Amino acid sequence: xxxxxxxxxxxxxxxxxxxxxxxxxxxxxxxxxxxxxxxxxxxxxxxxxxxxxxxxxxxxxxxxxxxxxxxxxxxxxxxxxxxxxxxxxxxxxxxxxxxxxxxxxxxxxxxxxxxxxxxxxxxxxxxxxxxxxxxxxxxxxxxxxxxxxxxxxxxxxxxxxxxxxxxxxxxxxxxxxxxxxxxxxxxxxxx
Amino acid sequence: xxxxxxxxxxxxxxxxxxxxxxxxxxxxxxxxxxxxxxxxxxxxxxxxxxxxxxxxxxxxxxxxxxxxxxxxxxxxxxxxxxxxxxxxxxxxxxxxxxxxxxxxxxxxxxxxxxxxxxxxxxxxxxxxxxxxxxxxxxxxxxxxxxxxxxxxxxxxxxxxxxxxxxxxxxxxxxxxxxxxxxxxxxxxxxx
Amino acid sequence: xxxxxxxxxxxxxxxxxxxxxxxxxxxxxxxxxxxxxxxxxxxxxxxxxxxxxxxxxxxxxxxxxxxxxxxxxxxxxxxxxxxxxxxxxxxxxxxxxxxxxxxxxxxxxxxxxxxxxxxxxxxxxxxxxxxxxxxxxxxxxxxxxxxxxxxxxxxxxxxxxxxxxxxxxxxxxxxxxxxxxxxxxxxxxxx
Amino acid sequence: xxxxxxxxxxxxxxxxxxxxxxxxxxxxxxxxxxxxxxxxxxxxxxxxxxxxxxxxxxxxxxxxxxxxxxxxxxxxxxxxxxxxxxxxxxxxxxxxxxxxxxxxxxxxxxxxxxxxxxxxxxxxxxxxxxxxxxxxxxxxxxxxxxxxxxxxxxxxxxxxxxxxxxxxxxxxxxxxxxxxxxxxxxxxxxx
Numbered sequence: 001x002x003x004x005x006x007x008x009x010x011x012x013x014x015x016x017x018x019x020x021x022x023x024x025x026x027x028x029x030x031x032x033x034x035x036x037x038x039x040x041x042x043x044x045x046x047x048x049x050x051x052x053x054x055x056x057x058x059x060x061x062x063x064x065x066x067x068x069x070x071x072x073x074x075x076x077x078x079x080x081x082x083x084x085x086x087x088x089x090x091x092x093x094x095x096x097x098x099x100x101x102x103x104x105x106x107x108x109x110x111x112x113x114x115x116x117x118x119x120x121x122x123x124x125x126x127x128x129x130x131x132x133x134x135x136x137x138x139x140x141x142x143x144x145x146x147x148x149x150x151x152x153x154x155x156x157x158x159x160x161x162x163x164x165x166x167x168x169x170x171x172x173x174x175x176x177x178x179x180x181x182x183x184x185x186x187x188x189x190x191x
Numbered sequence: 192x193x194x195x196x197x198x199x200x201x202x203x204x205x206x207x208x209x210x211x212x213x214x215x216x217x218x219x220x221x222x223x224x225x226x227x228x229x230x231x232x233x234x235x236x237x238x239x240x241x242x243x244x245x246x247x248x249x250x251x252x253x254x255x256x257x258x259x260x261x262x263x264x265x266x267x268x269x270x271x272x273x274x275x276x277x278x279x280x281x282x283x284x285x286x287x288x289x290x291x292x293x294x295x296x297x298x299x300x301x302x303x304x305x306x307x308x309x310x311x312x313x314x315x316x317x318x319x320x321x322x323x324x325x326x327x328x329x330x331x332x333x334x335x336x337x338x339x340x341x342x343x344x345x346x347x348x349x350x351x352x353x354x355x356x357x358x359x360x361x362x363x364x365x366x367x368x369x370x371x372x373x374x375x376x377x378x379x380x381x382x
Numbered sequence: 383x384x385x386x387x388x389x390x391x392x393x394x395x396x397x398x399x400x401x402x403x404x405x406x407x408x409x410x411x412x413x414x415x416x417x418x419x420x421x422x423x424x425x426x427x428x429x430x431x432x433x434x435x436x437x438x439x440x441x442x443x444x445x446x447x448x449x450x451x452x453x454x455x456x457x458x459x460x461x462x463x464x465x466x467x468x469x470x471x472x473x474x475x476x477x478x479x480x481x482x483x484x485x486x487x488x489x490x491x492x493x494x495x496x497x498x499x500x501x502x503x504x505x506x507x508x509x510x511x512x513x514x515x516x517x518x519x520x521x522x523x524x525x526x527x528x529x530x531x532x533x534x535x536x537x538x539x540x541x542x543x544x545x546x547x548x549x550x551x552x553x554x555x556x557x558x559x560x561x562x563x564x565x566x567x568x569x570x571x572x573x
Numbered sequence: 574x575x576x577x578x579x580x581x582x583x584x585x586x587x588x589x590x591x592x593x594x595x596x597x598x599x600x601x602x603x604x605x606x607x608x609x610x611x612x613x614x615x616x617x618x619x620x621x622x623x624x625x626x627x628x629x630x631x632x633x634x635x636x637x638x639x640x641x642x643x644x645x646x647x648x649x650x651x652x653x654x655x656x657x658x659x660x661x662x663x664x665x666x667x668x669x670x671x672x673x674x675x676x677x678x679x680x681x682x683x684x685x686x687x688x689x690x691x692x693x694x695x696x697x698x699x700x701x702x703x704x705x706x707x708x709x710x711x712x713x714x715x716x717x718x719x720x721x722x723x724x725x726x727x728x729x730x731x732x733x734x735x736x737x738x739x740x741x742x743x744x745x746x747x748x749x750x751x752x753x754x755x756x757x758x759x760x761x762x763x764x
Contacts, residue, residue, distance in 0.1 A: 005202075005252055011578075012206035015585035020214060022659045023593060027667035031674040050659070054652045061578055076370065079245045086213045086241070094218035101222040179649065196393075196443055203397035211405060267561065270436045277404045277432070285409035292413040387584075387634055394588035402596060458752065461627045468595045468623070476600035483604040 006078055007064050013082050014060070017089065018053040021046060024093035042096030045108075048171060049092040055178045056085060056115070066136040067126055077118070077125040084115035105167045106160035112171060113153040120146055149174045197269055198255050204273050205251070208280065209244040212237060215284035233287030236299075239362060240283040246369045247276060247306070257327040258317060268309070268316040275306035296358045297351035303362060304344040311337055340365045388460055389446050395464050396442070399471065400435040403428060406475035424478030427490075430553060431474040437560045438467060438497070448518040449508055459500070459507040466497035487549045488542035494553065495535040502528055531556045579651055580637050584630070586655050590662065591626040594619060597666035615669030618681075621744060622665040628751045629658060629688070639709040640699060650691070650698040657688035678740045679733035685744065686726040693719055722747045 025042045028035035060081075070078075091111045095104040123140050130136045152170050160167035216233045219226035251272075261269075282302045286295040314331050321327045343361050351358035407424050410417035442463075452460075473493045477486040505522050512518045534552050542549035598615045601608035633654075643651075664684045668677040696713050703709045725743050733740035 002256075008581075009202055009206055009248065011582055012203060012585060013210050015582055016207055016210040016589055018655075019586050019589040019659055020211065020593065022662055023214065023596065024218075025663050027597075027663055027670060027677075029670075031667075031671035031677050033676050036676075036680075047656075050652075050656055054649075057582065058648065065575075075249065076245075079241075082209075083238075083241055086210055089213055090216050090218055094222075097218060097220075098222035103224050103227075104218075104222050107227075193447075199390075200393055200397055200439065203394060204401050207398055207401040211402065214405065215409075266440065267436075270432075273400075274429075274432055277401055280404055281407050281409055285413075288409060288411075289413035294415050294418075295409075295413050298418075384638075391584055391588055391630065394585060395592050398589055398592040402593065405596065406600075457631065458627075461623075464591075465620075465623055468592055471595055472598050472600055476604075479600060479602075480604035485606050485609075486600075486604050489609075 003064065003067050003070050006070055006075065007061070010060060010064075010078060010082060011057070014053060014057045014085065017085055018050060018057070021049055021053075021089045021092055024089055024096075038097075041099045042093065045092045045096035045100070048175065049088045051175050051179065052112070053085065053088060055175065056081075056119070059119070059178070063123065063126070063136075063140065066134075066139045068130065068136075071129055074122070074125045074129060077122040081115065081118040081122050084111060084118050087111045088115075100164045100168050102161050102164055105164050106157050109153050109157040109160060109167055109171065112174075113150060113157065116146065116150045116153060120150070145177060149177070194255065194258050194261050197261055197266065198252070201251060201255075201269060201273060202248070205244060205248045205276065208276055209241060209248070212240055212244075212280045212283055215280055215287075229288075232290045233284065236283045236287035236291070239366065240279045242366050242370065243303070244276065244279060246366065247272075247310070250310070250369070254314065254317070254327075254331065257325075257330045259321065259327075262320055265313070265316045265320060268313040272306065272309040272313050275302060275309050278302045279306075291355045291359050293352050293355055296355050297348050300344050300348040300351060300358055300362065303365075304341060304348065307337065307341045307344055311341070336368060340368070385446065385449050385452050388452055388457065389443070392442060392446075392460060392464060393439070396435060396439045396467065399467055400432060400439070403431055403435075403471045403474055406471055406478075420479075423481045424475065427474045427478035427482070430557065431470045433557050433561065434494070435467065435470060437557065438463075438501070441501070441560070445505065445508070445518075445522065448516075448521045450512065450518075453511055456504070456507045456511060459504040463497065463500040463504050466493060466500050469493045470497075482546045482550050484543050484546055487546050488539050491535050491539040491542060491549055491553065494556075495532060495539065498528065498532045498535060502532070527559060531559070576637065576640050576643050579643055579648065580634070583633060583637075583651060583655060587626060587630045587633070587658065590658055591623060591630070594622055594626075594662045594665055597662055598669075611670075614672045615666065618665045618669035618673070621748065622661045624748050624752065625685070626658065626661060628748065629654075629692070632692070632751070636696065636699070636709075636713065639707075639712045641703065641709075644702055647695070647698045647702060650695040654688065654691040654695050657684060657691050660684045661688075673737045673741050675734050675737055678737050679730050682726050682730040682733060682740055682744065685747075686723060686730065689719065689723045689726060693723070718750060722750070 025039060025046055028039060088111065091104065091108040095108045098104045120143070123143065123146070127134070127137045127140060152174050156167040156170040159170070216230060216237055219230060279302065282295065282299040286299045289295045311334070314334065314337070318325070318328045318331065343365050347358040347361040350361070407421060407428055410421060470493065473486065473490040477490045480486045502525070505525065505528070509516070509519045509522065534556050538549040538552040541552070598612060598619055601612060661684065664677065664681040668681045671677045693716070696716065696719070700707070700710045700713060725747050729740040729743040732743070
């Protein structure tokens with residue numbers, strides 16, 4: 001089984017997820033500016049999810065470029081990641097339509113946490129297969145950002161019930177952490 | 192007509208099927224945890240279908256990697272398989288929304304049975320074209336797992352009317368049979 | 383501009399069209415076998431459209447394999463074809479949901495006719511660009527089947543108002559004409 | 574990070590956007606010709622958006638063919654463009670369903686303006702990375718058409734509140750400007 005297949009299939013699924021999410025943003029029936037008001041939170045949750053899926057696509061590709069061969073465990077670890085990513089349209093719509101109220105925004109966090117965990121499991125399946133001295137293992141490194149993200153998602157879930165905006169801000173913070181150019185941050189954090 | 196075209200088109204269709212299925216999982220209107228309750232069976236039927244489509248993608252690619260050339264019969268046998276796979280979103284939604292009640296879960300079994308049959312017809316079109324001594328024919332072998340799957344799907348359809356969970360369990364059993372690493376099982380079954 | 387781009391983009395769009403059509407087949411709310419009854423005509427119109435899109439994909443690829451270079455006119459002729467193909471999900475749903483009644487089935491014919499015309503325009507843009515002595519021009523030949531199809535679609539549109547099944551049968555006839563292996567028919571027709 | 578990845582992902586997303594837009598054109602419940610009447614404006618807004626997305630796909634590919642390498646800024650500039658393109662299905666549906674009334678058609682213009690701006694930012698990120706003497710910078714040139722388009726979109730937004738058809742006509746005009754073969758126009762404009 002070749003790595004290219006895995007890459008092309010993952011790219012296809014991620015491109016579809018990022019695009020069909022917009023179908024959850026239903027155009028209002030009336031044509032006034034006021035009719036757009038309930039769409040605004042859906043729009044913001046769409047932006048956030050678009051950024052997250054884009055980050056996953058970016059990191060996934062970056063990691064796979066160092067991969068040399070895949071096995072059955074890696075294949076299923078990758079499908080497991082795609083499964084959690086595929087739930088983004090659902091939680092995006094539910095959070096947005098309910099103006100980020102506690103339960104939906106907490107569930108959004110659960111999906112973020114599970115996708116993050118699935119990514120972590122995938123990196124470890126890849127490292128186990130390529131060896132701890134492989135260029136891949138070095139490229140992944142200690143993965144401080146990945147672990148910090150999991151802690152922040154995990155904290156945001158209960159905090160959503162205290163105040164929805166704490167959870168929302170934490171999700172934005174993690175996204176920002178990944179958008180800002182990697183190398184500098186990684187240097188700062190690991191030094 | 193090249194094999195690559197067939198492979199790329201099939202990969203595209205399978206990637207779309209596995210992803211649009213999630214659109215059938217409609218976010219509830221209310222924002223309470225209780226509102227998620229009717230979504231739970233849809234979620235489980237989504238998981239099952241996701242795994243099935245993933246297994247088909249995996250096996251399809253595995254088989255095509257041994258294929259050298261295709262003809263018109265193979266092309267249509269492959270489209271016939273894609274047709275039945277494309278019905279997964281429909282039966283997934285219907286089964287899930289009705290908590291796996293008898294008729295929907297039996298229809299799910301019909302689609303599984305037809306997809307399995309279509310896969311069987313595709314393997315035979317490929318073997319006929321490549322010869323019974325080809326590496327492809329050897330790679331497919333006696334295909335015990337494929338035949339056992341068809342028998343289990345065929346049994347599950349009437350059993351759905353006795354108890355829905357018998358049918359559901361049989362579908363899970365077949366999926367598990369395919370996820371567990373191939374070689375070992377095949378050795379056990381064929382010895 | 384390379385031919386590969388055009389091919390990959392067309393393949394992507396066609397794969398998406400053939401797959402999202404199934405979203406128009408809505409699962410019934412009730413879980414009885416009787417509840418499936420209104421879905422049956424939608425299912426049949428889905429089968430017909432699936433076959434048509436598959437035929438277009440097949441012929442499109444066959445033709446492009448003989449193409450060497452493309453220009454702006456070819457690009458837009460191809461997009462024009464994709465536009466009419468993209469209307470299949472709409473007419474499939476409308477025809478199926480209304481049990482192939484006169485107006486919807488006539489509109490289905492209009493889309494078939496326009497897609498056929500767009501395909502004809504694309505072949506001519508390609509021949510003009512490659513020359514009438516090119517292998518491409520020879521591969522396309524007199525295109526009797528294409529012209530007969532247009533006549534049959536054109537006849538089916540008014541005949542839909544006499545009896546819906548005449549139109550439906552004509553559409554099935556044209557589809558059959560394209561599925562049956564090309565060479566033999568072409569020999570019979572052109573001799 | 575390779576350019577091919579960026580190209581393949583963008584192509585995938587654009588192919589999906591252009592195709593799922595048709596899902597916003599809902600088939601009417603009744604089967605009469607009159608029932609199609611409210612669909613007509615949606616059909617015209619679909620045609621316009623189809624042409625716009627096709628133009629973006631075309632220009633995007635044309636530009637990327639001269640690109641040699643990409644960096645993080647280019648990656649995010651490209652995702653920013655895809656984000657605004659992904660909003661086409663929403664504004665297409667809203668404009669069409671409301672027969673191009675003022676607010677929806679103005680919002681359509683906002684999305685056109687933002688997509689145009691995102692494209693402009695992408696070209697500048699590319700030029701900055703490749704140098705002002707690169708073949709890419711020469712291929713892009715002064716980009717008069719791009720700037721004129723932005724001015725026309727920007728004018729159409731307030732004019733939509735004077736008369737919806739002024740805005741609609743301006744959008745059609747810009748689309749026409751891009752469809753008509755590039756070289757001749759560019760020569761005329763830059764000379």
